[in-house]
Amino acid sequence: MDYSAKYRDAAAIKQVIHAIRSLSTRKWPIMEICGGQTHALLKYGIDELLADAVELIHGPGCPVCVTPLEMIDKAILIAAQPDVIFCSFGDMLRVPGSAQDLLAVKAAGQDIRIVYSPMDALNIAQKNPDKRVVFFAVGFETTVPAIAMTVYRAVRENIRNFSVLVSHVLVPPAMQALLSAPDCRIRGFLAAGHVCAVMGFHEYIPIAQKFNIPIVVTGFEPLDLVQGIYLCIKQLEEGRFGVENQYARSVTEQGNIPAQSLMSQLFAPVDRKWRGIGVIPASGLQLKPQYSSWDAEKLFTLENMQVNEPEICISGLVLQGLKKPPQCPAFAQQCTPEHPLGATMVSAEGACAAYYHYRTNQSVPLSDKAHV
Amino acid sequence: MQSENPAAACGACPIPIEDYPHIVMAHGGGGELSRQLLDKMFKPTFANPLLANEHDGAVIPRPGGKLAFTTDSYVIQPLFFPGGDIGKLAVYGTVNDLAMCGAKPQYISLAFILQEGLPMQTLWNVVNSIRVAAQETGVQIVTGDTKVVEKCGESGLFINTSGIGIIEHNLTIGPAAVQTGDVIILSGDIGRHGMAVMALREGLEFESQISSDCAPLHDIVKHILAAGINVHCMRDLTRGGLASALVEISSSARKQIDIAEDAIPVREDVRAACELLGLDPLYVANEGRFILFVPQSETVKCLEICHAHPQGHDALVIGRVSDTTQAVVIAGNAIGGQRVIRMFSGEQLPRIC
Amino acid sequence: MCLAIPGKIISIQEGEPMDRTGKVDFGGIVKEVHLGYVPEARIGDYVNIHAGFAIAVLQEAEAVEILQIYADMNKYSGMRDGLQC
Known part of the structure; x- marks a missing residue:
């Protein structure tokens, strides 16, 4: 460009x-x-x-990578409802939940759509008034303004068949x-x-x-x-x-004030579980109670669902920088992008996937990875 | 989109639309309506002596030498896209697979799976597109089949084509013939087909001038072989893009391939679309590009032939086969960094985060 | 995290500040984006787009720190012979 x-x-x-x-x-x-x-x-x-x-x-x-397992399982439960159109950013679809991923739910016939923007999901809700449209609102502070504006519009225009499954996290x-x-x-x-x-x-x-x-x-x-x-x-x-x-062409000390103000109008801090790390106090955002009609966790009564993570994978240590992906015994063996054990192998951005795709100095028998 | 289809200009649908505006189950049932589709639409459109035999299969004369035989299925959505349609792909794709074997494409089979409710006009547009593509590439459609399946969501159609080509030279072309030191030539810029189709996906749409690169490759291959170039391997780039083709060949040949990532041509708008959606152009689909493995000594001559042909006008050297025991593809960049190129697992999903 | 891509605003659909949208050109492809968070943005400005929303108007001027890098570099380059870059 x-x-x-x-x-x-x-x-x-x-x-x-x-x-x-x-x-x-x-x-x-x-x-x-x-x-x-x-x-x-x-x-x-x-x-x-x-x-x-x-x-x-x-x-x-x-x-x-850090979206907790239970949130993936919640997404899968919601997406499996017959009257739901579930919308998500692309690579959340491949993240393994406890039993399956969203791609498997899609393959089973449910209506799951990849969108570029949460506003696309709101448009889908308006075009499908007989369906409940749920957007999987993951992401850090960068993504929250997009979700905030979408919910703000849904509230303002009283679009009741739209909701968001919120799993926002803060740096x-x-x-x-x-x-x-x-x-x-x-x-x-x-x-x-x-x-x-x-x-x-x-x-x-x-x-x-x-x-x-x-x-x-x-x-x-x-x-x-x-x-x-x-x-x-x-x-x-x-x-x-x-x-x-370093990034002065895009960043100022105060940041984007209109975005911050809409974020704080709609969202409040919450203790959030990070996949592989655990609960970090006040590290997430949730919709404020007055917007609970647009909060999928409340609409689908999934608030109290708890899921524990499997113990095999060291993605938590990788996410904390305590281990490098090739130090995991499962790396590129039992755990590959085709069969990920942990989220860091799933996301194109995950450290394990990045090592798997790009690294030369690993003792992986590349020639045995032939695909037909 | 359908109005942009050039095939739409090829006369009215021979099955009066008012009789059957949509495909019904009986069009694949083997009875009267099946017969009507065959007699009124397919046979006159693809007319040739072998098809006219009305037999259970095509009986074709046996040529001397070797044959190449290939098959592929076409399931693309949407059926029509900037620069092409499923019919064109179904002919070019099979023609290109034969061409990559070094064969001259001769005969093609054509099997449709139609979904109930498909507009008859849509089928007619696709059939005409197939006719035009077959004429252009000099292949005869000598046998075929039609089935209709129940509607499931939006009505679509799927095509399978198989093809037979004649090999008129003594070269062994394929991954096994790849030699250390071979130069890898890419026939032009990559990623246009995949991004032209991506631009139409609901939820991901963008405005662009990107057209599919879909094109037949038999003619440029004919010129390369006729010039006596000692081609070791060819591969057309389809799903999985350039990266997958390189990894497949490296893996089959058990050789290391080194490529210069910065040399690989990607149009600015294609690159921008990839960046917007978080996709890697090396993995994006193409339908009219191929790579060639040739001895270093024949590089200049091979490039000259490519440059004189519309399908290879911008051909260039992107890498070479190096002498190591590891079957791996490594992309180097201008700052001196390297990365391993691997198969992508599953479909590349647009990412945002 | 947070793929954001720079593009140039080629048209603006004015409205309430929060509802402004515009067409943004990303090197030859054009997408409709939301400009509600960049009320100062004008046609011709470059904006960083994430998930369909402009999150920042890009400033042409380089940061002082960056100019400083290049000043520093002259100081450091050649300090150690034999380094290949």
């Missing part, structure tokens, strides 16, 4: 990579929060090009939880650029101060990523711990 071309310029990227390698005196453990960044880093091979200078720890910023509480863990190895963060486009970065300033850790708001193109890493390592080498903004 025209606009992005300059952020993909190989000469500029190589220059920054060179600078990072010159600057770094040790292999700094830095976490990129966001799964989209994990993917770009591995796709371009930036992690390997910088292997001497930085250990990139892949964070939990993948909504598909700052998760960062605090990671940093508070006794075995935390993270020395710097690349904060997720698009989350900050919505929320600004003022929330990160107290975190950087409290935990003495540099936080660099970073974009998603390869030049953005190497610049973000550079700024983070520079702070570490100089013993500074502040918040810097």
Whole structure:
């Protein structure tokens, strides 16, 4: 794309990579929060090009990965109702629930549709007044404004056959939880650029101060990523711990005020379970009680459903950056994108899937993976 | 969409629409209505001496040498899309599979599975498109079948075609013939078919000028073989895209393939559509592109032939076969990074998060 | 997380601030997007689009920090010989 071309310029990227390698005196453990960044880093091979200078720890910023098992099971229960059209972003369909995934429900004949925007789901509700249309509202702060606007419209236009199954999660509480863990190895963060486009970065300033850790708001193109890493390592080498903004073309300190204001009008913080990690206090958003007529969990009375996760997979440790995917005995053996054991193998953004798709230095017998 | 179909201009449907505006179960029942479909629509449209024999199968003359034989089924939705339709695909797809074997396509079978309620005009448009594509590619439709199944959701149609082609050279073409050092040529830009179809999917729609790349490849292959190029392997890129074709060949040949990711041409609008939906163009479907494995010494000559042909005008070298024990496809980029290219599991789902 | 793609606004359907929509060109493909969160956006502006919503108007000016990177680089480049990039 025209606009992005300059952020993909190989000469500029190589220059920054060179600078990072010159600057770094040790292999700094830095976490990129966001799964989209994990993917770009591995796709371009930036992690390997910088292997001497930085250990990139892949964070939990993948909504598909951290959506708890019980929420997937709730989605499956709702989608299996005969009068429901269930709408979702594409890759939630492949996430394994306790017994099956949404693709299996679709194959069994239920009406499950992939949409690009939650507004598309609202349009489907208006076109199908005899059906109940439910949108699977997953995602971090970036996605919440889209859901908020959709619910706002549904409320304003009194569209009663539309509801949302809300599983929103928030980045700052998760960062605090990671940093508070006794075995935390993270020395710097690349904060997720698009989350900050919505929320600004003022929330990160107290975190950087409290935990003495540099936080660099970073974009998603390869030049953005190497610049973000550079700024983070520079702070570490100089013993500074502040918040810097690499992604200034899209992010301001205060963020998108109209979006934040509609979010807080409709949503309230809630303790949220993260798949593989557990409950993190005030790390999620739920619809406020006055909007319960549009809250699928309430409409389908699924609020009290609890599901425990299987113990086989180490995706929780991967999501916390304590293990790398190839360190899992099941990685690329019992656990593949075709038969995922955990959500990090399911999502195209999940760290396990990213390693499976892009990595060269793994002892996987690639030649035995032939497909017919 | 149907009004854009060029086949729609090929005369009125021979089965008066007012009699049967829609397909009914009896059109596949073997009785009078089946007969009517055959006699009024299929036979006159695909007229050739072998079809005119009205036998249970086509009896075809036996050529000397080797034959290539292939089959494929076509289930695309929607039936009509910018740049093509299911009928065109059903002919080109089978023609292309034969061409990739180095064969000259000769005969095709045509089997329809229709859903009850399908508008007769839709069938007629598809049948005409098949006729035009068969004429263009020089294949005869010599046998066929029609079944009708009960309606389930929107009424559609499915096509199976099988094809026979004649091999008129002594080359062994296939993954087993791939050699270390072979150069990999790609016939042009990738991803247009998949994104042209994606643009029409409910919930994901976007406006674009992207048309399917669907095209027959028999003629460019004929030129390449006629020039005496020592082709080791060819593969047309279909579902699963360039990535899957490379992985399949690497895996069958048990050779490592290295490609230069930045060299692979993707039109700007196709790339933009992929980025918008979170898809990787290497995995997006094509219907008129192919890759060739040739000895390095014949690269220049092969490219010259490709460039002179409309189906290979922008052909270029994208990689080579290297000498390792691992059957793996590795894409390198301009910053010096590498990634492994794998088969995609299942369908690429648009992602947003 | 949060795939957001830059595109250029080519037309705007004005309305209540929260209901504004527009057509955005992403390198040759055009999609209708919601502009309710970017009341300042004008035709010709680049916006970052996520799930059909513009979440930010992109600023042309580079951050001071980024310009600083390149100034720094001159300082660091060549400090260690033999490094390949």
